[in-house]
Amino acid sequence: xxxVSIPDSEVDIVIGAVQSDLASFMEEWRPIFSRYHLIIVKDxxxxxxxxxxxxxxxxxYTKSDIDRVVGSSSTTVLFSGYSCRYFGYLMSRKKxxxxxxxxxxxxRDNKGDIIxxxxxxxxxxxxxxxxxxxxxxxxxxxxxxxFVRGYPFSLRHGVSCALSCGLWLNxxxxxxxxxALKPGHRNSRYVDAVLTVPARTMMPVSGINIGxxxxxxxxxxxxxxxxxxxGKFRWETVEDIWCGMCVKVVxxxxxxxxKSGLPYVWREERGDAVESxxxxxxxxxxxxxxxxxFQSLRLSKAAVSAEECVVEMAVAVEERLGPVDPVFxxxxxxxxxxxxxxxxxxxxxxxx
Amino acid sequence: MxxxxxxxxxxxxxxxxxxxxxxxxxxxxEMWRPFFQQYHLIIVQDxxxxxxxxxxxGFDYELYNRNDINRILGPKAxxxxxxxxxxxxxxxxxxxxxxxxxxxxxxxxxxxxxGEEINALEQHIKNLLSxxxxxxxxxxxxxxxxxxxFVRGYPFSLREGVPTAVSHGLWLNxxxxxxxxxLVKPRERNTRYVDAVMTIPKGTLFPMCGMNLAFNRExxxxxxxxxxxxxxxxxxxxxxMWAGWCIKVICDHLGLGVKTGLPYIWHSKASNPFVNxxxxxxxxxxxxxxxxxxxxxxxxxxxxxxxKCYIELSKQVKAKLGKVDDYFLKLAxxxxxxIEAWDELNPSEGDSAELANGVGKLTI
Numbered sequence: 282x283x284x285v286s287i288p289d290s291e292v293d294i295v296i297g298a299v300q301s302d303l304a305s306f307m308e309e310w311r312p313i314f315s316r317y318h319l320i321i322v323k324d325x326x327x328x329x330x331x332x333x334x335x336x337x338x339x340x341x342y343t344k345s346d347i348d349r350v351v352g353s354s355s356t357t358v359l360f361s362g363y364s365c366r367y368f369g370y371l372m373s374r375k376k377x378x379x380x381x382x383x384x385x386x387x388x389r390d391n392k393g394d395i396i397x398x399x400x401x402x403x404x405x406x407x408x409x410x411x412x413x414x415x416x417x418x419x420x421x422x423x424x425x426x427x428f429v430r431g432y433p434f435s436l437r438h439g440v441s442c443a444l445s446c447g448l449w450l451n452x453x454x455x456x457x458x459x460x461a462l463k464p465g466h467r468n469s470r471y472v473d474a475v476l477t478v479p480a481r482t483m484m485p486v487s488g489i490n491i492g493x494x495x496x497x498x499x500x501x502x503x504x505x506x507x508x509x510x511x512g513k514f515r516w517e518t519v520e521d522i523w524c525g526m527c528v529k530v531v532x533x534x535x536x537x538x539x540k541s542g543l544p545y546v547w548r549e550e551r552g553d554a555v556e557s558x559x560x561x562x563x564x565x566x567x568x569x570x571x572x573x574x575f576q577s578l579r580l581s582k583a584a585v586s587a588e589e590c591v592v593e594m595a596v597a598v599e600e601r602l603g604p605v606d607p608v609f610x611x612x613x614x615x616x617x618x619x620x621x622x623x624x625x626x627x628x629x630x631x632x633x
Numbered sequence: 634m635x636x637x638x639x640x641x642x643x644x645x646x647x648x649x650x651x652x653x654x655x656x657x658x659x660x661x662x663e664m665w666r667p668f669f670q671q672y673h674l675i676i677v678q679d680x681x682x683x684x685x686x687x688x689x690x691g692f693d694y695e696l697y698n699r700n701d702i703n704r705i706l707g708p709k710a711x712x713x714x715x716x717x718x719x720x721x722x723x724x725x726x727x728x729x730x731x732x733x734x735x736x737x738x739x740x741x742x743x744x745x746x747x748g749e750e751i752n753a754l755e756q757h758i759k760n761l762l763s764x765x766x767x768x769x770x771x772x773x774x775x776x777x778x779x780x781x782x783f784v785r786g787y788p789f790s791l792r793e794g795v796p797t798a799v800s801h802g803l804w805l806n807x808x809x810x811x812x813x814x815x816l817v818k819p820r821e822r823n824t825r826y827v828d829a830v831m832t833i834p835k836g837t838l839f840p841m842c843g844m845n846l847a848f849n850r851e852x853x854x855x856x857x858x859x860x861x862x863x864x865x866x867x868x869x870x871x872x873x874m875w876a877g878w879c880i881k882v883i884c885d886h887l888g889l890g891v892k893t894g895l896p897y898i899w900h901s902k903a904s905n906p907f908v909n910x911x912x913x914x915x916x917x918x919x920x921x922x923x924x925x926x927x928x929x930x931x932x933x934x935x936x937x938x939x940x941k942c943y944i945e946l947s948k949q950v951k952a953k954l955g956k957v958d959d960y961f962l963k964l965a966x967x968x969x970x971x972i973e974a975w976d977e978l979n980p981s982e983g984d985s986a987e988l989a990n991g992v993g994k995l996t997i
Contacts, residue, residue, distance in 0.1 A: 391746065414924065415839035417801065417893050418808060418823065425825055427818065430811040431840025431874040433924045434917060446772060453773060456785040463782070468773070470780055474827040482834035484770035485786030515785065522786035541772050568788045572769070 287403050293375040293495075294399065295320045297366030298383050299513055301329035308334060309386045313397050320369040322347075324513075325356050342368055350626050359615070362513055363488060364504035364520055370495065371627045377406055378499075379492045381447075381546055382515070388450045388547035391471045401544035402445045402492025405475055409439025410538020412480040420475040420540070443497040443537040444528060447490035448472075452548040454487040456565065457516040460554035475542040480533045483575055486525020489515065490546045494537075500587045500623045501531040505615035506608065508563050516557035519564035523612065526575045531590040534580045563608075570605050574598075588620050595620075642755050643762070646671040649732040651754075652724035656680040657738065662689050664741050668752050672734075675724040677702075680716060697723060709977075712970040717863025719872030721843065725850060725857050726975050732761060733854070734847040739902035743805045746826050756896035757800045757847035760830055764794025765890020767835040775830040775892070798853040798889040799880060802845035803827075804900040809842045811870075811917070812910035815903065830894040835885045838927055841877020845898045848880075852889055855939045856880045858971040861964050868960070869912030874920070875964075878927040883942040886932045915958075922957045926950075940972050947972075 294317050296303070303321070307314070311334075318338050323331045325344035333341060347356045347368055360368045366380055379402045387395050408422040414436050421428045421437070428437050453468035460466065478484050493502065506523030532539050578597060584590045595616035602609035651672050653659065656679045662669065666689070674694035678686050682698035702723050703710045713723045718737065725733055734754055743751050763777035769791050776783045776792070783792055808823040833839050848857060856879050859872035884891055930949060936942040947968035954961035 415833050415837050415893075417803065417839060417842070419827060423825075425821065425823070427808070427810060427814055427821065429840050430809050430814075430842070430870065430913075431877070431920070432811075433920050435921055436924075448772060453782075454785050455782055456787075459782050459785075466780075466782070468780070470828055472774060472827060472829040473825055474829060478770050479834050479837035481836055482770050483768075485772060485784050487772065487785065519786065525786070541770070565789060568786060569790055572788050572791070 287377070287407055289316050290318075291376045292317050292399065292403065293320055293369075293373040293378050294318070295322070295366055295369035295373060295378050295380045296383055297322050297324065297363055297369065297380070298331055299324045299327070299362060299365070300383055301327055302332045303383060304332050304334055306383050306386070307337065311336070312395070313387060313399055317399065318375070320373055322360070322365040322369040324360075324362055324365045326361050340372070342372060351622060358507070359504050361507075362511060363515065363518055364507070366488070367502065367504045370499060370502055371623065373495060376494060376496050377403055377492060378495050379403075380488070380490075382489045382548070384549045384551050385449070385490060385546040386549065388545045390545070391473060396544050396546075398447060398490065398544040398546060402447065405445035405540045405543075406442050406492055406494050408442065410442040410477040410540055411436065411439045412477050412533070412538045415479060416476075419542070420477070423475065439538070441494070441497060441537045442477075442540055443494045443532050443535075444486070444539045445492040446484075446486055446539065446541040447492070447544045447546060448542065449487075449489060449548040450545045452550050454489055454515060454548075457554045457557040458565070460516065461558050464554065471545060472542065475540050478529070478539045478541050483526060483572070484529060484539070484541065485522050486528060486539075488521030488524070489548065490544070497535075497537055498528055498531060498587050499627065500620060501528045501591050503527075503591070503616060503619040505612040505619065506567075507611070508608070512557065514552035514557050516552065516554055517564075519567060522564070522568065523571070526571065527591065527594055527616075530575060530578055530580065530594060531587055534584065534590055535587070567606065567608065570602065570609075574602055588623065591616055591620050642759050644671060645732060645758055648730055649734060649758070650675050650724070650728040650730040652677065652721055652728065652733055652735040653738060654679055654718040654721035654724070655686060655738045659686060659688050659738060661738050661741055662692060666691070668742070668754050672754070673730070675728055677721050677724045679718065679720045695727075697727070705978075706974050709970050709974040712858070712861070712967040712974065714859065714862045714866070714872065715864040717866075717869055717872060718843070719859035719862040722857055722859040722876070722971075725854055726978055728850060731849065731851050732758070732847065733850050733857075735843060736846075736898065737844045737900075739900065740804070740844055741899040741901055743897045743899040745897075751896050751898070753802060753845060753896035753898050754847075756830075757802060760800035760892045760895075761797050761847060761849055763797065765797045765832040765892055766791065766794050767832050767885070767890050770834055771831075774894070775832070778830060795888050795890050796849070796852060797892055798849050798884050799841075799891040800847040801839075801841055801891065801893040802847070802896045802898060803894065804842075804844060805897045807900040807903045809844065809900070812906045812913050813917075815906035815909065819906070826897060827894065830892050833881070833891045833893055838878055838881050838924065839891075839893065841873050841880070843873030843876070844900065845896070846873070853880055853884065853939055855972055855975045856883045856943050858943075858968060861960075861967050866960070867958070868915045868919070870909060871913070871916040871920075874916070878923065879943065879946060882927055882930050882932070882946065883939060886936065886942060887939070919957055922954065926953055940976065943972055944969060
């Protein structure tokens with residue numbers, strides 16, 4: 282299949298800064314990032330001055346910017362910690378957003394070449410997804426691959442890909458119990474594949490390394506699930522997992538696709554899994570409650586846009602999960618408020 | 634939590650049969666000797682039964698030609714295809730082992746990116762002996778593989794997994810393309826080694842290729858019928874596809890898993906695309922009706938064994954696919970004949986493993 286060439290001007294790279302010194306991070310990514318526009322959002326809880334090297338086309342948002350858009354009472358609730366990146370998604374006006382955590386660096390593929398995660402995410406997003414039938418040779422649109430014998434022809438045109446979930450070498454995105462049990466465990470396996478996660482299949486979407494089509498699903502990526510003891514390490518969050526479950530429902534409903542696999546980033550270590558264990562359990566328990574809910578969640582025909590899908594989902598969350606734990610009722614509220622905020626601050630006509 | 638397996642993979646040499654359909658010769662076995670020699674082979678000879686197929690020295694095997702199939706099954710032999718590799722499923726039926734590995738006679742030992750020869754059978758055994766995870770996709774693929782695990786957000790209650798019924802391997806060099814694709818891309822070769830095994834999620838169908846396939850015969854054997862193909866039939870090259878759609882519906886119903894990915898074998902022979910086109914032609918149209926049929930097929934709760942599931946499926950095939958072509962009425966009958974023959978040849982097994990409560994706490 283011919284690769285579509287996307288102009289750089291359609292891409293925003295959004296970085297949520299949970300640490301203040303981004304110098305080495307930015308320098309490592311410079312060869313890949315420098316041609317694009319960047320949005321860096323500083324965690325509103327971060328006190329230190331943000332260090333960003335020069336030579337980038339970048340907009341930096343800090344607490345005062347966030348306060349101005351959402352009101353200072355909402356700033357921490359919505360955008361504290363890793364969730365600060367969502368402010369960047371809100372402010373962007375580009376079609377494609379690539380987002381990576383600030384403890385991740387360029388990785389090398391199995392040939393030893395540096396991986397251009399932006400090019401790979403964009404490639405994933407601009408080639409069709411195939412959620413209705415599994416192709417055993419993975420992404421049929423990749424060079425050197427195709428649909429295999431037995432793949433129905435009527436399904437070969439695929440659907441638009443809305444979300445691209447990348448992976449991590451070195452420190453994989455394991456939860457705290459797993460990492461605490463296997464402290465030396467590092468992911469060294471480079472799996473040279475991209476594949477579409479089938480429709481109606483649930484998955485854990487990690488916010489560490491993603492790309493998405495903002496026009497298709499922008500409103501459906503939101504900070505809604507905040508744990509009581511949420512901290513500044515990925516082990517202590519489930520905001521992306523919750524959001525990812527919602528996005529998958531939206532994509533399945535709208536007939537768009539979600540891909541997973543390449544590109545890889547190299548994730549450095551931060552924090553202590555054993556320490557995080559104490560905070561992690563709330564998230565682990567919550568996941569158990571939500572699986573049957575998401576499995577059976579169906580949206581109505583009336584929900585056509587991503588915004589409408591999210592609003593409908595919020596109602597379902599409130600009704601069916603609200604009684605289980607107050608964190609869900611709060612999440613439902615947050616989802617509704619997010620859509621209101623998106624309409625005000627996130628659409629083309631709004632002034633950033 | 635997935636446990637990293639440090640112990641060596643069991644050989645299972647007395648629990649696994651290798652089923653090979655052939656019409657030519659078995660020279661390819663020489664290359665597989667280091668990996669296959671300890672196992673019992675079941676050779677299903679297709680085509681002219683008077684031809685003598687030479688099996689390389691040192692292999693322990695049983696060989697069945699068409700005369701044997703007719704003798705053993707009597708009138709029920711009608712369900713076994715002639716002049717098509719679909720006849721291999723006869724081998725599954727006569728086997729007495731728990732596991733089957735089937736491989737085509739133009740498939741050779743492949744090398745991994747480090748240049749080492751791949752022991753495909755060992756990988757299939759690993760796949761079959763470790764659980765599957767069909768209810769929730771793990772982004773790091775098979776969590777039971779050494780060096781991998783479940784990722785953050787993967788529900789703990791689903792980490793036990795379910796038994797693996799099928800292990801679907803892949804092919805380097807000549808990929809398993811259909812005739813139209815072969816005609817458009819005659820030179821394309823699969824050179825990409827994807828170092829992953831993964832579970833195909835519940836509710837998702839896939840094109841199952843019989844070239845490099847292993848399964849737990851006790852869990853799913855009776856559903857591995859490869860249909861009516863070849864001589865006297867309007868279609869070919871859909872035998873494994875048909876079986877794949879049937880087994881997936883049944884595995885999804887019974888809470889069993891299907892894995893795909895490693896191991897790779899080296900597929901050496903590209904079949905003639907024009908010949909293939911003639912065989913596949915009807916299938917290309919029919920599959921547009923077959924896929925929605927299988928995607929929406931549901932089995933009642935009282936279908937608790939593979940045989941019951943399969944018979945029920947055959948009824949639905951008859952009822953809903955008969956209008957596509959009369960062939961499906963014949964096929965539905967053949968599906969029933971197959972089960973009758975299976976049960977006759979495997980009486981002591983009774984119904985294959987009854988899985989009353991396949992999955993953990995969550996009813997999916």
